[in-house]
Amino acid sequence: MGADIHGQVECRPAYRILDEDDAPWRPAIDLHLLYGGRDYDVFGCLFGVRNHAGLRPLAAGRGLPGDVSTEVRREFASGEGLFHSATWIGWPEVAAADWDEPAERADARVHEYAPVPGGGWELAGKSFQDTGGRPVGAEWTRDGRRFRVARMTRREAVPPDGTWAPVWTVMRALAGVHGAANVRLVAWFDN
Structure with a gap:
């Protein structure tokens, strides 16, 4: 059974507000309008869900923000019993992430x-297959295919021009207007 991601980009408007810290968070755009895939490398790297690549998650297990x-x-709440692993990540964390950081394993x-x-x-x-105890970097060929034991980086998991580029573009644009x-x-997940 696969895991799918759900969520919303939220924004706290900063213009026409006297004290932006008092402005409520508002949904800006549904994640499904920007991303419709199932990429466990992204899910693991960002949120620790299905983290087969062994990357240190940027924002795992935070729950819903208190001021969501x-x-x-x-x-x-509409997916009670179905949804799990609610969490969130702010644009400053995305922008400051070390995308060249290698996986922990x-x-x-x-x-x-x-x-x-x-x-x-290519x-x-x-x-998932037995590596025969081969170390990271080991390669072998079988039936005309090459196999490799690899340690990924964040950039390989979430390429800047990959399927998450629209999410980052929208968040960057909102940050340019509102901070x-x-x-x-x-975000949250289902199985």
Whole structure:
């Protein structure tokens, strides 16, 4: 059974407000409008969910923010018994993350590469299989495929031009208008 992500980018408006700390958080855009995939490398790197790659999660297990918007709290509550691992991450944390940070351990999945025309290899997928005790970096070929024991970096898990680029673009734009501290992603998962 797979895990899917749900959530909202929230914003606390900073203009036309005398004291922005008193402004309530508001849902800005549903995550499903920006991202519709199931990428366990992203989920693990950001939130510690299905963290097969062994990356130190940036924002795992925080629960819903205490000041979460009413609409987001209601949406999360609508999946009672189904939703789990609620958490959130602010734009300042995303912007300050060390995207070259390596995982704390080798990926639990072996990386499989297929040959490409003209030579070389292209990542074809990742699978749980016995490494035979091989160390990180070890490679072997079987049935015309190359296999590798790898240790990923955050950038490999969440490439800047990858499927999460629209999420980062929206959060960056909102931060440019309202301030970085006034933008966050609230997320949760189902199985």
